[in-house]
Amino acid sequence: MHDATIQKLPQLIGEQVRLHGWLTGLRSSGKIAFLQLRDGSGFVQGVIVRSNVSDEAWEAARALTQESSLVVTGLVKADTRSKSGVELELDSVQVIQAAHDYPITPKEHGVDFLMENRHLYLRHRVPWAIMRVRDELSRAIHDFFAERGFVRFDAPFFMPTAVEGTTNLFEIDLFGDEKAYLSQSGQLYAEAGAMALGKVYTFGPTFRAEKSKTRRHLLEFWMVEPEVAFQDFEGSLKLQEEFLSYIVGRVLDRCAPELDMLGRDVSKLAGTAEGNFPRITYDEALEILNGKGEQLEWGDDLGAPHETILSEMHDRPLFITGWPTKAKAFYMQPYEDDPERVKAADLIAPEGYGEIVGGSERIHDLELLKQRIAEHNLPSEAFEWYLDLRRFGSVPHSGFGLGFERTLAWITGVHHLREVIPFPRMLTRMYP
Template sequence: MSFPRAWINEIGQYEGQDVELRGWLDNRRSSGKLHFLQVRDGTGVIQCVMFKGDVSEALFQEADHLPQESAIKVRGSVRADARSPLGFELSVKDLEVVSRAEPDFPIGRKEHGVAFLMEKRHLWLRSSRQRVVMAVRHTIIKAIRDYFDGHGFRLTDAPIFTPAACEGTSTLFEVPYFEMGKAYLTQSGQLYGEAAAMAYGKVYTFGPTFRAEKSKTRRHLTEFWMVEPEVAFMDLDEDMDLAEDFLCFIAQRVLENHAKELASILERDVSKLETVKKPFPRITYDEAVKVLQAAGNPIKWGDDFGGDEETILCSQYDRPVMVHRYPADLKAFYFKHDPTNPKLALGVDVLAPEGYGEIIGGGQREESFDTLVARIEAHQLPREAFEWYLDLRRWGSVPHSGFGLGVERTVAWMCGLHHVRETIPFPRMMERLTP
């Protein structure tokens, strides 16, 4: 029998037709003369019903003993079924076993601990839950690219090997670099984005970044993906406008593509995402400290915000909140200071609601050559490593701004996940380097 191949997520196009599905046996059950085979092909799961009278006795018996995760080709007729989550099922006419799985697939239908599932991450990715999470991740990444590509930004790839720190030197991964000595895995593509912005006006970098931060919180990975737009002639207020519009675009795209499966499979309250609309509340760091103190938090002016503080602040609003003008001492050397109060940096953090905390950090950059030199010295950074960066202030310096958005934290927020380890196919954390 030769049937055209179909994908499960497009099965509705083939109603009343014979097709061939290629995938894996996700589950099965039998009821006398019927086998109900749940088949997964990566785009979805569909029920394939095998009636004893429609296939040979040998094939019917073989299907009754197929182990979970056996690779198969199923051929049959697509028919509508209102009881199916897809609205369709397949009446089986033939089945071919491509590879018979070993019995006792490690991840069964029972509850498993997270530690066990992380050890079997290469197999856990096959679950319906992980399929939805990775589908949302894909949509978010595509939305990021579509947004910037559609708004005239130019993608500029930043290097992964860098000669010096972009932010804190204590969070660098150091690697040997031939006869040149040491290099470091990038913490951010921002400095290179600034160079590109001086060439092309508005750009974005998008790639993996690395932080050797010794943190085991649910918000931290040692390897994660970040998108960083940078725009020449843009100030802090315009930067906040851009971040706001960008986040609303992503949230809308996720809802358009995944609202149903977010609710049904991840049990995500999608109404929480429907409120991600402009305008976002904008409060200063000073105002945020007062809100925290009024809530009983012991924070003092000059302290940075941690997870607890961010959660309290976000609980006041039904959408992301922008906190701007932090104490300059809390920010990196390249932040421009507020001309009206030099103790403050022209920076902004965007905090996601429901306790997900910072998903965007950015601000206006210092455009003055002399000021930047003084900052590099004050932060005890090696000037020779930043001479190329200072060149941007020697020739054609202009006010400019940008931000970075962490993909994994955004996926966690959109999916309603407790920990970022589920948001990337193979997470890297302090205690995990495998699989």
């Protein structure tokens, strides 16, 4: 007899094991009962037969309630009727805590109810599978950069000033008189890191006080932001492509059971794992969209429906390059022969998941950067440290930011971002 986890049961057929876990459901008849068990590592069915066990074990099993915690012992048996190929023939059931009136019953529930009970809903199969994919995706990201000599570089969460205007920043009261803001990007700090360590990436939560109530928005989300010294725009696009195909390939390779549980059509991710992402310019995008009846003028930013139209033309992420300078952020490097356009790209995910990456080459000329800061009416004193990066050994450099939850929602095929983060923070959801 030894302790086992459900995940390992297929390798323990014929052995007597003990499991620590919870009951997700019970079906019983007069002489046989089926216990749906979970232990965190997976799900398995336990079968208990009246005539084979003690009265105590039988009565304990029949009295079980949903989400009661328990310790069971039994024999691992191969069974073709089981999805995992195994089930457990139980001989003892010991209850640790009997749960009563567990709210999430095995019937349909509404979104708001499940979010109100998020702390419990995480125990169920769909969130369980998503959180495991989230873990693998996160691990793949770290491995990708580690294998390429990047240093993980943590940007601060408190920011002294508003980098791109205060309207979408959360303001923090610092003991009365001073203000700080929650970070909406680690990029500027990553640039300092790149000048110190060459190739760095940040991976952490960011905060946007946008009053967005759509499936593609959270107030708090995680972002991956690599920044590379001496890397030009083209090099950044190559890195993005290699990065996306690596992490998607890893999840396809290692999370097949989870994706299957989620009902994800993995053939739709095969193209991404191959690389070779299509590219169109902003001007080409306008031409396509206006050809389909849209009314876009040069300089307009593209909206979510536009991104969806364009992305549905491809089976893998789509780069849109050559953006108008005036539609983009102050730090982006313009083309030398076309200052009306910047060396920036958005990467649009297929299937309507929207922009998952935004990247650019950064301005490395001190005077041009000063000029842009002034044009955007930004407080120049707050950017002195950032300007120092151009005063002392400035080099061309580039980077990008990947929205972790959008990427994960797309990979898992989940409709709404709130499903892919353990405890989503939204305009209408701060509890639990």
